[in-house]
Amino acid sequence: MDGQEPPQFYTGLVAELYAPLRAAGVPDPEPYAAFITASGEPALELGCGQGDPLLALRARGLDVEGLDASADMLARLRLRAEADGVEVVVHHSTIEAMELRRHYQSIFLTRPTFNLLPDDDTAWHALERIRAHLEPGGTVRIALFAPERTERGALGTARPHITDDGAEMSVTPVSETRDVANRVQITTLRYELRTAEGDVRVEERPWLIHWYTQDGFRALAEEAGLRVSEVRAPDGSPAAPEATDVVVWLEPDPTWDQPRAARTGGGAVVAAAMLGLEQVVFGERPKVQVVAEAEADGLDHGDIDLDLDDPAQSRITLAAED
Ligand SMILES: C[S@@+](CC[C@H](N)C(=O)[O-])C[C@H]1O[C@@H](n2cnc3c(N)ncnc32)[C@H](O)[C@@H]1O
Structure with missing residues (x-):
């Protein structure tokens, strides 16, 4: 698990009661299987929780991994996987700070996981991390909704x-x-x-x-280097422009160059996706995180000049490995 404060909702008693009390029922694996078949393997489910639809997709032999911030939810997933004889790889991390070794052709989130990210800044970080884990021709599928008021x-x-x-x-x-x-x-x-x-x-x-408007979500994704390629209603029909209950498909924007997209909301100085930069001020980002990202991106972290008294002055020089 990364060093950031994990979201607390799906832990303890809530993780225990989540499955029997879930209002929306078990998500149908079919649309996700179709998505992976069309977009390619390997795939990654973000917010996989206790394993729906991840375990059903693994049982079909698809190369799909999971990630979740809740150790309690993942513990339940592992028990189910063992009971069903399904082998599965899951990662314990928040989406917004994930640093995985693998890159994926298909990344997806079932409803309501993306809407659990508490603000636009966290959502931008999540989208930036998603882009960093996509293969160049990869696709993302995100279900979004806006809640009704409880009567x-x-x-x-x-x-x-x-x-x-x-x-x-x-x-x-x-x-x-x-x-x-x-x-x-x-x-x-x-x-x-x-x-x-x-x-x-x-x-x-x-x-x-x-929640998001379609235009607001599109703008946030573009800031993180992702282009919306399609928006549909949950039943697959074309989405009305004002609809907030939608499924969105995204692809990496090949023209995106990272430095202009650094987003400073929330006080974090973001050395957003450092590929292509010779020198990066990484400010409040922990050095270990920057180095892990550089390695995952196949970069050699040549010169690291860490200023402990004034971290914002620290510099790291990155070069592509031969
Ligand atoms: C509604 S549950 C869905 C779980 C899964 N699809 C299932 O049905 O078992 C949402 C999941 O997202 C996870 N989650 C919420 N915020 C997260 C974050 N920032 N990073 C990673 N996982 C997160 C929660 O721990 C929870 O397991």
Whole structure:
């Protein structure tokens, strides 16, 4: 796991109750299998959680790996994989800081994972990392949506489930805030579990959804070196221009040159995708991260001049390896 603060929602009791209480049901693997077949292998699912649709895709023999920020979700995925006799490679990292050795032809996120990234700055970092892990001819498929407000009458109403062994569980939306200017809705969800033995556990968690207009998402992707090639409704029909519940396909922009895209929001100085640069000020980015990226991109980190007193003055000289 990278050194950044991981998102906390899908941990502990929520990871335990996620599968039996999920409102949207198990994602159909079919559209993802079709995507990988069309776009190519290897593939990577970001936010693979407990393994839907990743395990079904692996069971079909597709070369697809997973990545997730939650160790608890990945632990459940590994148990399922073992029980089903499916071999799978998964990485523990946030999307926005991922540094994997492999590059991929196909990268995808099921709904609502991209909308869990809390703001545009984090989303830009995620898109930049996605681009850095794509093969030159690769394709990205991202499902996006905008949440409805929870109806007043639904606040306080539990969605229950009883397991075969008599455990009672529920999730209840208890309050909600909506910030339209920043396209953020936070619903506080109460998860409850009463085991057959009568033990009770309760957790309240803020579930944050950050949404996009199609134009806003396109602009953010372009800043990260990705071009939107197609936008469709979830059923595959053409998407209306104002639709926010969409599936977006993206490709790397071959004309993108990285330095102008450095995004400084959130206080982080980003030496965004350093390929092509001779010298990079990496500022607040940890040296180890810059070096790992350089290596992953096949660059030799020749001169490193690390100024511990003033990290923004530090320099790293990169050259293509012979
Ligand atoms: C709604 S769940 C979907 C999981 C999976 N598709 C499934 O059905 O089992 C979203 C997943 O995204 C992960 N996630 C959220 N934010 C993330 C981030 N910034 N980086 C990596 N994973 C993240 C969560 O840990 C969670 O497992």
